[in-house]
Amino acid sequence: MPFFFDLDGTLYDNRCGMVDHINRLIEEWIMRVVPVKKEDVASFRHDLFTRYGGTLPGLAVEYGSDYYASLRFCHNFRVEDFVQPDPVLHETLLSLSGRKYVFTTGYRFYAVRVLKALGILECFDGIIDAVDVFPAPKPSPKAFRRALQITAEEDVSRCVFLDDQPRNVAAGHNEGFFSVQVGTEYAVDPYADAWIPCIHDLLTIPQFQTEG
Ligand SMILES: [Mg+2]
Structure with a gap:
């Protein structure tokens, strides 16, 4: 099978903190491409996540964010x-x-x-x-x-x-x-x-x- x-x-295991780190980078990316205030980032993101299953595809479709550039930016760190x-x-x-x-x-x-x-x-x-x-x-x-x-x-x-x-x-x-x-x-x-x-x-x- x-x-x-x-x-x-x-x-x-998510307790290693890697997804939290990615989430911080996603929030940084959001503020680069959309004029949203820091205190509103979480709800903005939640809305895109709910409607698209992910923040970055939502940003690409609705705000013209460069999808490849966003993926690279949010995953560009030492996973080790x-x-x-x-x-x-x-x-x-x-x-x-x-x-x-x-x-x-x-x-x-x-x-x-x-x-x-x-x-x-x-x-x-x-x-x-x-x-x-x-x-x-x-x-x-x-x-x-x-x-x-x-x-x-x-x-x-x-x-x-x-x-x-x-x-x-x-x-x-x-x-x-x-x-x-x-x-x-x-x-x-x-x-x-x-x-x-x-x-x-x-x-x-x-x-x-x-x-x-
Ligand atoms: Mg998972």
Whole structure:
């Protein structure tokens, strides 16, 4: 069975602070391209996030922000300061049979750096990133259909989707994926087909143990 893994908060724990760092850079970018006051940035951003699934695609569509430049700006830092090699995850991924993809709303070049820093880049067959699904990232159904199209995976009923965000987990389930919520940061979504507290627990899901 093919696996589609979210990156941030799924393949590593958000408590390392990397997403918080990215969020600060996104707020900095917003103030560069839109005349919004610092105290209004959070609500401005929340509005775009709700309507577009991401701030940067919303800025590109509605305000003409250079999408590639924004992705580079918000992901341009040393990821090694936040994440370290994870040999347990490496071993777990290798013992899981089936093609594996990273399906992220982040930037491909950033995803590669994070996977390298975690020591798991070689475990993956490919990456679907923000540019691939522009302007409709997860949880848009379009993003899930695009991910299947890019990877030429034809039978969604055999595909597994893993994410830390409840709304993405629900969207994956609704698109026909076996949808797994990962982590303890959010309440488990009622649409989740399975839940694991940590990505290291992947092989505790019965469906993943016997599949060839
Ligand atoms: Mg995530």
